Amino acid sequence: EVQGSLHRDATHQVPLYRRPPDLGRRSPYYTRKEIEHGALAGRNLELLWLSDPIDAFFLQIQAAGRVRLTDGRTIRVSYAGQNGRTYVPIGRLLVDRGAMTMDQVSMQSIRAWLTAHPDQAQALMEENPSYVFFKEIPGLTSDVGPPGKLGAPLSPMRSLAVDNSFIPLGA
Numbered sequence: 356e357v358q359g360s361l362h363r364d365a366t367h368q369v370p371l372y373r374r375p376p377d378l379g380r381r382s383p384y385y386t387r388k389e390i391e392h393g394a395l396a397g398r399n400l401e402l403l404w405l406s407d408p409i410d411a412f413f414l415q416i417q418a419a420g421r422v423r424l425t426d427g428r429t430i431r432v433s434y435a436g437q438n439g440r441t442y443v444p445i446g447r448l449l450v451d452r453g454a455m456t457m458d459q460v461s462m463q464s465i466r467a468w469l470t471a472h473p474d475q476a477q478a479l480m481e482e483n484p485s486y487v488f489f490k491e492i493p494g495l496t497s498d499v500g501p502p503g504k505l506g507a508p509l510s511p512m513r514s515l516a517v518d519n520s521f522i523p524l525g526a
Contacts, residue, residue, distance in 0.1 A: 357410040359422035367404035415487035435490035
């Protein structure tokens with residue numbers, strides 16, 4: 356769950372984008388760096404606005420989540436598409452640069468590094484050119500997980516991500 360707003364304001368400056376209508380027709384699509392530097396600005400694709408670019412980054416990696424609005428309401432968001440660029444794990448980049456060892460890499464340790472190095476965080480995140488677009492998932496209660504690839508709700512400690520080029524869905 357991350358903090359967000361329906362409208363851009365002084366606190367919420369990081370857009371969470373809807374799937375662009377030209378995604379798939381324009382190949383290759385914009386990189387993370389190009390998008391974060393304004394390639395989609397002015398196209399009315401902003402679904403929500405977040406206050407923290409690190410939250411936006413991890414929401415894209417997880418591909419689903421909850422956005423807690425300033426009025427207390429929660430909006431559920433889920434994967435709506437990806438820019439077609441190769442995912443580059445920034446944890447591996449941190450290991451390659453000696454900032455941590457492989458056994459230290461976790462979402463928490465990467466987040467801690469990004470927070471502790473604000474002068475390097477944006478550039479590091481931009482080294483992952485992959486970018487995920489979102490859609491709102493209306494009607495889900497807070498006790499139901501986001502829908503997985505087969506449409507069934509994901510369950511904590513029960514669901515897992517699979518690469519269907521190796522493991523067929525439903526196997």
